[in-house]
Amino acid sequence: MNKIFCYLIILLSAYSCFSDKNDKSPNLPNIILIMADDMGYGDAGCYNDQSLIPTPNINRLASEGILFTDAHSPASVCSPSRYGLLTGRYSWRTRLKNGVLIGYDETPLIEPGRNTLGSLLKESGYETACIGKWHIGLNWPVKDGSILQDDNNRWQEDQSIFRANERSIDFTRPVTGGPGDLGFDYSFITFGCSTSDPPYVFIENSYPVTVPTEMPPKEYIGLPGFVPGLMDPEWSQEEVDIIFTDKGIDFIETHLKKSPKSPFFLYLALSSPHIPFLVPEIAKGKSAEGPRGDLVYLVDLCVGEIINVLEENGIVDNTLIIFTSDNGPRKGANGHKSAGNLRGYKANIWEGGHRIPFIARWPQKIDASIKSNEVISFTDMFATFAELTGRNDIKGGEDSYPLLNAFFGEKIEKNNEKPRVFHSSKGLYAIRKDKWKLIEGEVDSSKSINVKGQLYNLDDDPYETRDLWDNNPDIVNELLVLLNRIKQGELNE
Numbered sequence: 077m078n079k080i081f082c083y084l085i086i087l088l089s090a091y092s093c094f095s096d097k098n099d100k101s102p103n104l105p106n107i108i109l110i111m112a113d114d115m116g117y118g119d120a121g122c123y124n125d126q127s128l129i130p131t132p133n134i135n136r137l138a139s140e141g142i143l144f145t146d147a148h149s150p151a152s153v154c155s156p157s158r159y160g161l162l163t164g165r166y167s168w169r170t171r172l173k174n175g176v177l178i179g180y181d182e183t184p185l186i187e188p189g190r191n192t193l194g195s196l197l198k199e200s201g202y203e204t205a206c207i208g209k210w211h212i213g214l215n216w217p218v219k220d221g222s223i224l225q226d227d228n229n230r231w232q233e234d235q236s237i238f239r240a241n242e243r244s245i246d247f248t249r250p251v252t253g254g255p256g257d258l259g260f261d262y263s264f265i266t267f268g269c270s271t272s273d274p275p276y277v278f279i280e281n282s283y284p285v286t287v288p289t290e291m292p293p294k295e296y297i298g299l300p301g302f303v304p305g306l307m308d309p310e311w312s313q314e315e316v317d318i319i320f321t322d323k324g325i326d327f328i329e330t331h332l333k334k335s336p337k338s339p340f341f342l343y344l345a346l347s348s349p350h351i352p353f354l355v356p357e358i359a360k361g362k363s364a365e366g367p368r369g370d371l372v373y374l375v376d377l378c379v380g381e382i383i384n385v386l387e388e389n390g391i392v393d394n395t396l397i398i399f400t401s402d403n404g405p406r407k408g409a410n411g412h413k414s415a416g417n418l419r420g421y422k423a424n425i426w427e428g429g430h431r432i433p434f435i436a437r438w439p440q441k442i443d444a445s446i447k448s449n450e451v452i453s454f455t456d457m458f459a460t461f462a463e464l465t466g467r468n469d470i471k472g473g474e475d476s477y478p479l480l481n482a483f484f485g486e487k488i489e490k491n492n493e494k495p496r497v498f499h500s501s502k503g504l505y506a507i508r509k510d511k512w513k514l515i516e517g518e519v520d521s522s523k524s525i526n527v528k529g530q531l532y533n534l535d536d537d538p539y540e541t542r543d544l545w546d547n548n549p550d551i552v553n554e555l556l557v558l559l560n561r562i563k564q565g566e567l568n569e
Contacts, residue, residue: 104201104465105438106395107341108324108382109193109457111161112375113154113209113269113350116405117431118416119372128364128412129372133380134435137399141437142446142485148453148508149403150475151499152422152429154269157402157454158345159185159212162192162258164458164473166497169565174503177213178273178303179231180241181224184213184253191472193461195259197341200465203262205327206255208320208345210265211273217249231303242274242306250282260343264323270316270347271354274305278319286310299352314356317346321378325385332389344382348375351406365412396438396483400454404429419540423501425515426540430498436483446485451492451508475562495558507559511535514555531555 118124120131122138150160155176156167163186170185177185186192194204218224222244227237255263264280267273277288288306296302296313324344331340349371356374363369379399386392404422408414420426434452436442458473463480475497482488498506505516517529531545531552545552 103394103440104339105440106339106391107197107202107398107461108395109341109343109398110379110382110400111158111208111343111345112372112399112401112433113345113347114403114405114422115349115372115375115401115433116408116414116416116421117418117428117433118408118413119349119369119405120376120433122435123433124413124416126413128408128410129369129376130362131372131376133376133383134399134433136383137379137397137435137437138445140439140444141397141435141442142448142483144434144436144448144450144452144482146449146451147400147432147434148451148496148498149401149430149432150453150455150497151501152403152420152424153501154209154402155185155211156499158210160475161402161454161457162186162194162212163190164455164476166455166475166499168499168503168505168563169474175229175501177211178229178268179227179238180216180245181226181237182213183215186212186253186258188253188257190258191458191470192258193343193458194255194341196458196461196467196470196472197465198259198261199470200467202339202341203331203335204260204341204343205262205264205324206260206343206345207262207264207323207327208266208343209268209270209347210254210279210345211268214254214267214279215252217246217251218244219246238305245275247275247277247284247287251279251284252282254279254282256282262327264320265345266316266347269301269350270320271313272301272351273303274307276305276307276311276313278308296352299354301351313352313354317348317374317378318356318358320344320346321381324382328382328385329389332391344378345402346375346378348372349405364410365414366409368406368409368414369412393440394438396436396441398434398436400434401432404432417539425498425500425504425506427513427534427538429500438483442484448482448485450479450482450488451494451496452479452482453496455496495562497559497562505559505563507555507562508534509555509558512551512555513540514552514559516556516559529556 120134121127122135149157151157159167198204225237231238275288278285286308288308353367355370359370359374362373405414415428418428420428455475456477459476459478463478493510495509513532515530530543532540
């Protein structure tokens with residue numbers, strides 16, 4: 077009896093250690109990654125106590141988890157950032173050297189066979205879902221005898237090719253090259269920016285849910301960023317994120333009913349607060365910033381709905397929620413500092429273009445109210461999720477570093493010395509290593525970057541006010557050589 081008793085004590089002690097928050101070994105949590113669209117470093121109250129926008133649910137995540145102060149998107153606009161998140165690879169290694177994808181001719185950026193967060197987690201036993209804005213290309217089916225032409229990204233100056241391509245699409249047939257072909261079991265998406273890029277129709281598991289047959293109402297024409305194109309007759313610009321969130325909740329609840337003992341991964345890519353700033357009634361007037369701030373408030377409401385479904389189903393403790401944004405914000409209104417005190421905004425190469433909110437909560441493993449100044453990038457999520465699931469052998473993620481312990485508030489040895497590369501909408505490169513950030517110069521018609529480049533010490537000057545290029549030739553040369561090596565395809569070391 078004594079031997080049996082001692083054996084039971086040993087087993088219970090082992091179980092207690094594994095279940096303890098101090099034990100950081102992976103036990104396959106549910107994972108929910110919520111991404112806002114154009115939400116800035118200074119929008120949420122937990123990052124900016126002077127914010128004009130109420131964000132109680134995002135603030136709650138921060139108070140119950142870890143808030144990163146030096147997190148980044150690999151680019152300052154959406155298509156390349158989403159590519160980097162899903163693949164762990166810089167988008168400029170693809171055909172997308174600047175700007176974003178717009179138009180039916182934009183085929184998938186992610187080639188067949190490349191691993192993504194979806195395929196990585198699916199192969200690790202997760203049921204996976206992609207819900208929301210996709211914006212990294214699809215293969216559209218065309219009507220018999222039709223072909224899609226390259227519009228040379230001139231849709232703003234000459235929409236004739238864009239219109240001809242739209243008339244060629246067969247919306248009754250499935251699209252390919254999307255989430256279903258890249259590791260996601262379920263998907264409910266829009267092709268591009270949900271409220272500004274045609275077609276204005278949801279795509280569920282590769283099929284448009286309806287055939288878009290109408291052109292937009294006259295009141296939409298001329299709205300900032302809005303591209304006219306075919307629209308679902310029942311389409312509501314204001315309800316897009318509410319629908320995405322409901323679909324996310326449906327996915328969670330359906331999974332729990334059929335597979336309660338297996339984990340799930342939900343990538344929920346919201347469309348707010350992207351232009352054209354059309355606000356549903358539930359969020360109107362909730363922000364002192366105005367319509368854009370109201371849409372940030374809507375994002376917070378969506379986060380709250382996801383939190384609620386986890387609580388209602390008793391799965392809070394072993395669910396890792398990550399909240400972030402795809403890139404920096406547009407400039408705030410009424411004195412609101414949407415990028416905090418950072419320099420620049422969306423599309424820029426300065427910090428305001430790519431330093432983003434990034435919060436993680438996992439009550440079983442992450443202590444409450446932690447702040448981390450570890451440098452992290454979207455590209456690091458591939459290697460980090462591989463580390464979490466024990467899949468360090470998986471191929472892909474060429475530009476990704478494993479940072480799982482950073483989620484637990486730990487310092488990662490020499491992490492901030494590892495180079496990260498950032499990219500602007502116009503194709504400008506920046507490289508960050510430790511305290512130094514170098515912006516590679518080139519002729520820029522806006523004169524916002526001088527020809528030679530810029531160098532900043534972010535430890536002393538996080539707001540990039542003092543260009544130190546001329547004072548530090550050795551640092552400049554070192555970083556330019558390193559940037560060129562990375563561009564040439566050499567792995568980060």
